[in-house]
Amino acid sequence: MLVPPPLSLYVHIPWCVQKCPYCDFNSHALKTDIPELDYIDALIDDLDTDLAAYQLKGDRRLLHSIFIGGGTPSLISPEEIGRLLQAIEARIPFSDDIEITMEANPGTVEAGRFTAYRAVGVNRISIGIQSFQDDKLKRLGRIHGSEEAIRAAKLATEAGLNSFNTDLMHGLPDQSIDDALSDLKQAIALNPPHLSWYQLTIEPNTLFYSKPPTLPDDDDLWDIFEQGHQLLAQAGYVQYEISGYSKPGLQCRHNLNYWRFGDYLGIGCGAHGKISFADGTITRTVKVKHPRGYLNPQKPYLVQETQVDDSERPFEFFMNRFRLLESCPKQDFIDRTGLALTVIQPSIDWALAKKYLTDNGSEWQITEHGKLFLNDLLAAFVDEE
Template sequence: MAESALQHPPLALYIHIPWCVQKCPYCDFNSHGQKTALPETEYISHLLDDLATDAKLVADREVSSIFFGGGTPSLFSAPGIERILNGVRERVNLSADAEITLEANPGTVESEKFAAFHQAGVNRISIGVQSFQQDKLMALGRIHNAEQASRAAGYAHNAGLSSFNLDLMHGLPDQSVDDALSDLRRGIEQLPPHLSWYQLTIEPNTLFASKPPVLPDDDILWDIQQRGHQLLEQAGYRQYEISAYSQPGHQCQHNLNYWRFGDYLGIGCGAHGKITDAGADQILRTVKVKHPKGYMDLSKPYLYQSQEVAREDRPFEFFMNRLRLLEPCPKQDYGRYTGLALSEFGLAGKLASAIDAGLIDETPQSWQLTESGKRYLNSLLEKLV
């Protein structure tokens, strides 16, 4: 592949709302238990000021999707979400058909707001169910029950949304194969257009890290994954990413942009961003001030850190994201979005080793993850360091 000039990839917007009713023991996201009334009006003003500053980095580039993450964004009011979206349209070039996702808890109060969120401009809801079994929900620190989760799916079906997602976890404390498959069947019964089905991992700086629960062994985990995959395929869901399944036409466009090494503005406390400056041959990673109190301190900037992705790090960063997707990766995207040739930093040899090991398939136009590569993704990525 000839040397390529760096080009701008598609652009998305991530909006972080950090508050939860309570912090879950497995969660390593920047979230804070709700102890007092939410400073919704004040925080929204800061979000929009933050965006106004970041908008200068992208000029008139079109924003193709928005994702409200947290925390629990559904704790905010529908008028508050509408105010944010109106402010976004005033500050950046938002696509007329942008996918706009909001994360929500299955709790009754939040679920009853789904139609109002749709009226405010949200067209996709992601519901954090995690499990339909009460003992597992309690172990995960979740505050809803199975009936509330099912009702939330019903509200999502009736809210007029373009799509919605259910989040389910497997590999839970003391979980058997039958337990995991029962959860998955219950999730499929809700007929979500999209299902995120991912394994619980113990992350540093969480309660589970300090007091680890007993998790299923590797053989049980593999059995869960294999049999769960079959269930999902039989129900008409197609896996398009390591942890994501959808009905045809319902892939999450925002997450696809992440995995395709797209750009994204990140606003809100602790939010991360990735911005390409093609003219300067530069890729920037940004991080905002983490704690809400510091983020809303007018005497300080919102930006905590801005760091350039070194040229020698671009190949691994590209493939670390791109190889989560099961679709073929066009070779031309590598040159476009890294500005590098395959001959640089020994990448051609590293890819050849992964191909010889049966972890990647290659055609003249593309690379694609194999079944073996999907199972041993970490080993594959080690070959590309």
């Protein structure tokens, strides 16, 4: 029987000052002032629509985390973020230790508002720094400089938040190994509780895709990762997922819920959601992508709703779960997919023989060898019957 897992909420704010050349997220460069009053009203109405459609008002699950992403959510005033959070809490009860994260740009005006965001309920900030080198920031299309990035991290430290994250990229155009490690050393010196350190990838429908820059070769990328991982470990950071490092006990709870195949409502332009029900149904949702459509009262917010078939659930579960380095309780698979272990046993036996996994009787653990062949491992769970 499927046991509905913990519940989170994702809120998408679609606007940015300008579109970065590497970004394939649903973001839109500002051409006029943000219609923030109308957009917050629409987010609240979107949430009401979901709660009614999926009969979640009597669900009794507490909300464990909220992630306000973008775009650049910190373009929205603290007052309107506060109004949104009050409206959410009035509709879904918060857990006592709820994590409420908001992404922010290190721009001077926005960073100075961290204390105001904390006052209205935000208790975790994720700062999109990407690099501390001005030439690299310019190449990435970022609107801030290195001094603003450092200042933003220091302000986050002083704001009294439960935690904050710095987003940092490596493998940047024309980046040397020393450049990449210098960025990482600067980030570590600022002592963020959480650090997302990920490699730049060139995605379709981006400016970098149509005009590819020169990126470090594979040997340099491996050296950057190997030496950077060592620096982070020496500084007391624990890698808990592919690109996530944190001080002990300060992992991003919202992301953990994603990777553990938890549930999340998604409101806002292009937001995705996943909801599980006690009758065994798992539903995925996608909202209207463009702000014009989303704010048009004549259109529904929902543009796509699909059911996750039993045959798809093993792959979806492990595709998420194997992002994490922690072991996976077998009971989690049963509870969150509603399937018996016998459904996947042939694939598990194959993975054990390949030494991609270990099995201690109650948990599976992906091995170092398995991480190197993750695509092969995941392919074993496609279309299980």
